[in-house]
Amino acid sequence: MFDELAIVVIRGIGLGAIFALIAMSMNVVYGATHILNFAQGNMFVLGGFVAVAATPAGQNLSLWLVLVPVAALVLALVVALQGWITLIPLRHSVEQNSWLITTMAVSIMISATLLLVQGPWAATARSPIPPLTMFGVRTPGPYLALMALAIFWFFALRWFLQRTLVGLAVSALSQDLEAARAAGLKVRQLQLLAFAISGLVVGSAGFVAAPLMSISADTGIRYVLNGFVAAVIGGMGSNVGAMVGGALVGVVSMLAIYFVGGEYQGLVSLLLLVGMLLIRPEGLFGQASARRV
Amino acid sequence: MTSTAKLYAAAPTQRRARAKTDTVQLAIACVLIILSGLIPDLAGNDYWTLSFQLVNLFIAVAALQNLLMHDAGQTSFGQGAIFGVSAYCASVVASTYGLPYWQAACCGVLAAVLAGFLYALPSLRVQGYYLGFVTMSAATVFPEMLVAANRYTNGINGITLNFSALHERTALGVSPMTLMVCGIACAVLAAHVLLRRTALGRRLRVAAISPEAAQSLGVSPGLMRCLAFLIVAFGTGIVGTLYTPVVGFISPAAFHIDASILFFLAVIVGGRGHILGTVVGVWVLYLLPNILLAELAQYRLLVYGAVALVVMLLMPDGIVGTFERWRLRRRTSQPLQSVGLERLLEFHRGPGAAGEKPGAVTGNAIDVRAATKRYGSVSALDSVDLTVRNNHIHGLVGANGSGKTTLLNMLSGFSRLDSGSVRVAGQEVRSMPAHRIARLGLGRTFQKPRIFSTMSLWENVEIGIDAAHKHTHPACLLAALRQAMEEGNVELVPHGQRRLVELMRVVLKGSDIILLDEPAAGLSPSEREQFKKLLCRLRDELGKTIVLVEHDLELVWGIADTITVLEAGKMVAHGSAAEIVDNPFVRKLFIEPTHA
Numbered sequence: 001m002f003d004e005l006a007i008v009v010i011r012g013i014g015l016g017a018i019f020a021l022i023a024m025s026m027n028v029v030y031g032a033t034h035i036l037n038f039a040q041g042n043m044f045v046l047g048g049f050v051a052v053a054a055t056p057a058g059q060n061l062s063l064w065l066v067l068v069p070v071a072a073l074v075l076a077l078v079v080a081l082q083g084w085i086t087l088i089p090l091r092h093s094v095e096q097n098s099w100l101i102t103t104m105a106v107s108i109m110i111s112a113t114l115l116l117v118q119g120p121w122a123a124t125a126r127s128p129i130p131p132l133t134m135f136g137v138r139t140p141g142p143y144l145a146l147m148a149l150a151i152f153w154f155f156a157l158r159w160f161l162q163r164t165l166v167g168l169a170v171s172a173l174s175q176d177l178e179a180a181r182a183a184g185l186k187v188r189q190l191q192l193l194a195f196a197i198s199g200l201v202v203g204s205a206g207f208v209a210a211p212l213m214s215i216s217a218d219t220g221i222r223y224v225l226n227g228f229v230a231a232v233i234g235g236m237g238s239n240v241g242a243m244v245g246g247a248l249v250g251v252v253s254m255l256a257i258y259f260v261g262g263e264y265q266g267l268v269s270l271l272l273l274v275g276m277l278l279i280r281p282e283g284l285f286g287q288a289s290a291r292r293v
Numbered sequence: 294m295t296s297t298a299k300l301y302a303a304a305p306t307q308r309r310a311r312a313k314t315d316t317v318q319l320a321i322a323c324v325l326i327i328l329s330g331l332i333p334d335l336a337g338n339d340y341w342t343l344s345f346q347l348v349n350l351f352i353a354v355a356a357l358q359n360l361l362m363h364d365a366g367q368t369s370f371g372q373g374a375i376f377g378v379s380a381y382c383a384s385v386v387a388s389t390y391g392l393p394y395w396q397a398a399c400c401g402v403l404a405a406v407l408a409g410f411l412y413a414l415p416s417l418r419v420q421g422y423y424l425g426f427v428t429m430s431a432a433t434v435f436p437e438m439l440v441a442a443n444r445y446t447n448g449i450n451g452i453t454l455n456f457s458a459l460h461e462r463t464a465l466g467v468s469p470m471t472l473m474v475c476g477i478a479c480a481v482l483a484a485h486v487l488l489r490r491t492a493l494g495r496r497l498r499v500a501a502i503s504p505e506a507a508q509s510l511g512v513s514p515g516l517m518r519c520l521a522f523l524i525v526a527f528g529t530g531i532v533g534t535l536y537t538p539v540v541g542f543i544s545p546a547a548f549h550i551d552a553s554i555l556f557f558l559a560v561i562v563g564g565r566g567h568i569l570g571t572v573v574g575v576w577v578l579y580l581l582p583n584i585l586l587a588e589l590a591q592y593r594l595l596v597y598g599a600v601a602l603v604v605m606l607l608m609p610d611g612i613v614g615t616f617e618r619w620r621l622r623r624r625t626s627q628p629l630q631s632v633g634l635e636r637l638l639e640f641h642r643g644p645g646a647a648g649e650k651p652g653a654v655t656g657n658a659i660d661v662r663a664a665t666k667r668y669g670s671v672s673a674l675d676s677v678d679l680t681v682r683n684n685h686i687h688g689l690v691g692a693n694g695s696g697k698t699t700l701l702n703m704l705s706g707f708s709r710l711d712s713g714s715v716r717v718a719g720q721e722v723r724s725m726p727a728h729r730i731a732r733l734g735l736g737r738t739f740q741k742p743r744i745f746s747t748m749s750l751w752e753n754v755e756i757g758i759d760a761a762h763k764h765t766h767p768a769c770l771l772a773a774l775r776q777a778m779e780e781g782n783v784e785l786v787p788h789g790q791r792r793l794v795e796l797m798r799v800v801l802k803g804s805d806i807i808l809l810d811e812p813a814a815g816l817s818p819s820e821r822e823q824f825k826k827l828l829c830r831l832r833d834e835l836g837k838t839i840v841l842v843e844h845d846l847e848l849v850w851g852i853a854d855t856i857t858v859l860e861a862g863k864m865v866a867h868g869s870a871a872e873i874v875d876n877p878f879v880r881k882l883f884i885e886p887t888h889a
Binding site for chain 2: 088089097102113115261264269274277
């Protein structure tokens with residue numbers, strides 16, 4: 001019984017690492033632009049698609065390691081392009097919610113392209129990392145690789161946003177956009193940079209997680225919604241929250257899949273989300289914002 | 294001067310422009326729906342008949358989402374699930390339990406209303422895209438739950454129900470099904486237009502645009518949100534019961550999250566808030582890819598996404614929205630609007646007036662004892678006492694940050710005291726929600742006037758009349774005001790006059806106690822003189838009690854009966870204007886030019 005629980009929990013943490021990575025990438029973009037990139041889930045799937053396209057990497061560990069940053073860069077470019085498209089109408093229209101539509105539209109287009117390219121079947125990729133035994137539990141390699149990647153990105157983002165000048169500028173956007181603009185920061189360029197960084201995170205995550213997910217047109221939504229739940233539970237904008245929220249959602253999802261059934265995973269996520277919003281809308285590590293009357 | 298006179302002469306022909314837009318769009322929409330429903334049926338083409346029946350059902354659901362999104366301000370990405378709940382419930386009840394379909398339909402509508410209520414609960418805590426994502430999660434989970442409950446729903450195999458009798462063409466050449474679907478779609482659009490003209494519709498819109506303004510008018514924003522979700526769920530439920538009769542078959546695949554996203558995109562791409570927008574949106578996003586790409590079915594999804602993206606980039610206000618903006622820009626410019634508050638006061642003069650007897654009530658309007666409020670280590674209010682007598686003008690002055698607006702927020706219920714007591718009109722209101730305090734007879738204006746450009750000038754005032762619970766106004770007064778302001782465009786009202794509109798709204802609400810938050814800001818000196826006279830008339834002729842937070846000391850000393858001076862959260866002087874003028878704190882205020 002304990003063994004089974006250990007298996008489930010460790011895989012849950014691995015799954016949670018995926019959600020944490022997606023949540024962190026959403027946090028970067030949200031902080032700089034107050035946009036929740038709905039297409040992030042499909043971008044994650046695209047990262048996995050890169051792994052499928054480069055199938056020989058599934059056998060060769062060193063080639064696979066080299067391709068992780070390549071996948072990250074490819075996705076960084078794609079997400080930056082998407083960001084540029086999303087930010088265009090925000091310059092000169094009254095409808096400040098156009099980003100909801102444009103990110104959704106891009107997500108739909110990516111789904112459609114995947115459908116066209118590989119049909120309604122799901123593609124899979126192989127991982128070159130052998131299963132490791134941790135705490136007496138045999139865990140497939142990708143789960144551990146994802147945990148390592150999540151920890152890596154957590155510290156990398158923390159270093160970037162707090163220690164480099166460019167990163168501090170991006171942080172400034174999240175604290176007060178108008179003041180940043182008044183201080184002379186090139187807001188638009190920094191926002192595009194934020195999009196690109198989120199692409200790096202999500203691209204590398206997708207590439208590493210490829211063996212675990214079914215790469216098809218429908219899975220993107222599931223990931224972006226779970227990533228959103230992780231971000232909300234942890235607190236929007238907080239990367240610590242993203243890590244904690246991701247782990248929480250991952251473990252609870254895995255437990256639900258194990259005890260109740262795979263089709264209830266979505267319901268469990270939804271209940272977690274609603275529960276957190278009813279009890280503490282700002283999340284575990286978020287800050288409540290007040291309105292001036 | 295002659296040019297202004299000519300422009301004034303032109304104004305009556307542009308009367309009721311806003312209401313007319315709605316009616317015109319409704320007419321066009323209904324014509325399009327009816328034509329698109331009847332023509333394929335008359336031509337005998339079964340494929341297109343069915344397609345347009347489905348399109349018209351989608352238009353109805355999207356129109357309800359339009360109502361929810363624009364009029365009630367609630368972002369929902371899950372209306373497809375409510376549509377599906379109703380359709381599935383009706384189908385399951387009809388097939389499993391064998392009840393006649395109209396009874397099953399009632400069950401379906403009930404289920405939809407319950408689902409709407411479940412959507413309403415998170416809306417009490419979160420708004421905007423947070424609420425959207427919650428509803429989207431619910432809509433994603435819905436088909437999965439349908440499959441999981443396959444004991445009742447037959448899982449992915451779906452349920453088949455036979456309604457061929459309704460699809461047979463009658464002597465008129467059209468089937469009853471087409472007529473029903475067209476009828477429902479037109480009815481939903483018409484109901485939307487009608488709702489906008491009722492008090493409930495106006496309350497929904499105020500609660501959506503500005504929850505504080507709604508609370509100050511005695512409207513609870515949470516209740517309005519729930520009502521909106523329930524009304525829309527009810528309508529969507531009715532439309533949903535028609536789904537299985539139209540298609541003949543129902544399965545979970547039909548209520549994938551794509552359906553909800555389609556409804557949402559259709560509203561925005563068509564133009565949110567515009568009646569014709571949903572028709573245009575559904576046609577562009579659903580019909581066009583299906584018609585143009587009938588052979589290339591695999592490209593439909595890509596085209597649908599690309600169309601949504603391109604339309605949003607080129608026309609962020611939606612197709613109909615951009616067209617309307619272009620059309621309005623081409624109209625001749627109108628003169629600046631002036632607001633006639635004097636008209637209001639004239640009507641209240643004389644014995645046959647609205648029955649408000651000045652000066653009859655004794656006692657204190659407002660009684661504050663030892664009010665304390667801290668934000669962290671800063672004391673916004675430190676044991677402040679305040680007594681406002683009935684039928685007085687009470688000035689509240691002090692430097693910026695002295696706690697005046699905090700005190701006002703306490704009185705109106707937008708903030709809570711840490712300790713102390715507040716009595717308004719004799720009742721303890723320390724823990725009362727703001728909208729209940731407003732119903733006790735308290736009205737307030739805000740530093741930034743809450744005048745809404747999405748409503749006409751008359752509607753901005755009308756919401757005050759809607760909020761008048763205990764007072765009725767003479768019909769001739771309302772008619773006169775309406776005539777003066779019907780053609781008014783809020784954007785043409787100069788800033789100083791906007792506050793007067795807000796004040797008019799508060800007076801028409803029947804508030805006995807009026808709190809004014811820096812009302813003279815932005816007024817020219819001559820306007821300030823008129824304003825002073827206006828306040829005095831409100832006190833003398835209408836018997837109002839006025840609390841005035843102001844920086845213009847000359848204005849305050851000119852008309853206030855009693856003045857309270859606050860500094861750094863403490864009350865440092867209190868008394869009539871003549872009494873406290875020698876107080877050292879007050880003298881400090883006067884050393885600077887007459888604005889504190």
